[in-house]
Amino acid sequence: MITIVFEILMLLSIIIPIYFQRVLVHFIGNLMGYNFYSNNSVQKQLQSAGVFSLGSKLNNLGESIQKEVHGSLLPVYAIELKQKMKNGVGGLTTVTYYGKKTRSFIIQDGHRSACYGVVEGTQCKGNLQQHTFTSDEDFCYADSYAVVNDRICLSSGSINVQVYNNNVMCTGNNGAKTLVLSKAEYNQLCGENLRAVFVYYSDSHNPQTVPIPNPNPYVSCLNKQPGVCVFEDTEQINAENTVSTQDSYYYGSN
Numbered sequence: 001m002i003t004i005v006f007e008i009l010m011l012l013s014i015i016i017p018i019y020f021q022r023v024l025v026h027f028i029g030n031l032m033g034y035n036f037y038s039n040n041s042v043q044k045q046l047q048s049a050g051v052f053s054l055g056s057k058l059n060n061l062g063e064s065i066q067k068e069v070h071g072s073l074l075p076v077y078a079i080e081l082k083q084k085m086k087n088g089v090g091g092l093t094t095v096t097y098y099g100k101k102t103r104s105f106i107i108q109d110g111h112r113s114a115c116y117g118v119v120e121g122t123q124c125k126g127n128l129q130q131h132t133f134t135s136d137e138d139f140c141y142a143d144s145y146a147v148v149n150d151r152i153c154l155s156s157g158s159i160n161v162q163v164y165n166n167n168v169m170c171t172g173n174n175g176a177k178t179l180v181l182s183k184a185e186y187n188q189l190c191g192e193n194l195r196a197v198f199v200y201y202s203d204s205h206n207p208q209t210v211p212i213p214n215p216n217p218y219v220s221c222l223n224k225q226p227g228v229c230v231f232e233d234t235e236q237i238n239a240e241n242t243v244s245t246q247d248s249y250y251y252g253s254n
Contacts, residue, residue: 078218081210085200085229086143090209092201094119097141100191105131105141122201139179140190146170152186154179200229 085093088107096104096119104115106124117126133139139154146153146161151168153161157176162169172178181189202212204227212221212229221229 074216075218078216081214081216081219082231084208085210085231086198086233088200090206091203092122093198094122095196095198097194097196099140099194100189101137101140103141133177136179136189140194144176147183150182152181152183154181154186196233198229198231198233200231202227202229 084090086095086107087093087110089109091108093107094104095107096102104119104124106113106115106119106122106128112131113124113128114131115124115126115128117124117128119125131138131141133142133156139156142154142156144155144157144159146159148161148163148168149166153159153168153170155170155172155176155178158173159176159178160171160173168180170178170180200210200212202209204211210219210229212227214229219229221231223230
């Protein structure tokens, strides 16, 4: 009789979780008037027969797959975290652009102010004004952009890009201003290889903050100071086709 029970349990171990296997063993034992778990020799036979081991292995396999998927998505999570840091979410960010001209800004919760002076730490030693897009040069410091072949679309906010017969159409969302230039015109206006140096100051009291140092290994900083992250960003303006890390771009083509 016990042999039959073993065979049944071996079959069930393939299709039901380990917890329910143990409940079923107890239930079958009661029906037979026999307590399997009170008998050490029977318990050892059940274990040596592998009745419960397969369920445990399946549980471990599920955990391994979950960890592997999470690990493969870490670079994607890092892009989102970097965008929060660039926009001063959960703290404050300073950025200095090095191109044809040098310009500095202070950013907090997505609001950008131009510092006409020197940035020291989180302070502007000079005149601090809200950044507006009133001249073409102001678009050199836009963090929303798209590049399609030789055309560059710059914007004060998120943008939509459509391509029809190699013609680039660029429109801003929610009234955002846009400027479309060729690569040669952009380099003439802003300078080649425009480089930006960001400093993110994490606010530990803000629930939206990005912790520094960050457990995500793809969120890297050039410094080692806790709560402060220095990182560089080079605009990929001279690439063949690219967009900045915004959420509202799409391409259509005919």
